[in-house]
Amino acid sequence: xxxxxxxxxxxxxxxxxxxxxxxxxxxxxxxKLTPADREVLxxxxxxxxxxxxxxxxxxxxxxxxxxxxxxxxxSPTKFESGTxxxxxxxxxxxxxxxxxxxxxxxxxxTEVRCGRCDSHQGHVFPDGPPPRRLxxxxxxxxxxxxxxDQPLPDKLGRGETTNPMASAAG
Numbered sequence: 001x002x003x004x005x006x007x008x009x010x011x012x013x014x015x016x017x018x019x020x021x022x023x024x025x026x027x028x029x030x031x032k033l034t035p036a037d038r039e040v041l042x043x044x045x046x047x048x049x050x051x052x053x054x055x056x057x058x059x060x061x062x063x064x065x066x067x068x069x070x071x072x073x074x075s076p077t078k079f080e081s082g083t084x085x086x087x088x089x090x091x092x093x094x095x096x097x098x099x100x101x102x103x104x105x106x107x108x109x110t111e112v113r114c115g116r117c118d119s120h121q122g123h124v125f126p127d128g129p130p131p132r133r134l135x136x137x138x139x140x141x142x143x144x145x146x147x148x149d150q151p152l153p154d155k156l157g158r159g160e161t162t163n164p165m166a167s168a169a170g
Contacts, residue, residue: 011093017158018095018116021068025156029067040139041067041119049084052140061147062165068117069155072096074165081135088136089128092164099124112136
């Protein structure tokens, strides 16, 4: 399937609770991060290009926020951008990402953050494939991949384990 025209999974509004983790939950989740995870997710860093673990992943499934587990992107919307980072054409559902103006490093860009825990994921650029022309350039270290035949990890204990790609798997 062409990622530029791939449909998002049908996720009804409210299917995933977008309420941020409590202070206690966040501390617990952050304690499980590696130094590289912390640099990207909490300090808005960027991993080196062409070395991320999900750059060449072709499996069918869901890419979720590594910190809180919220599904962010679906594999059919992933494409090879040649930039060195996993790239996607559209988020998995409305509200699952948040876009923030980023003026760091002498540039004006649009930062992509998790819609639930506000962790840094990467940036979105207006140079993706048609028709959307968007490229969500995401750090592998900010993501956690779950194949479509496996339940999602329920990091916040909210019972959100049903993989939205399970019913779409062919």
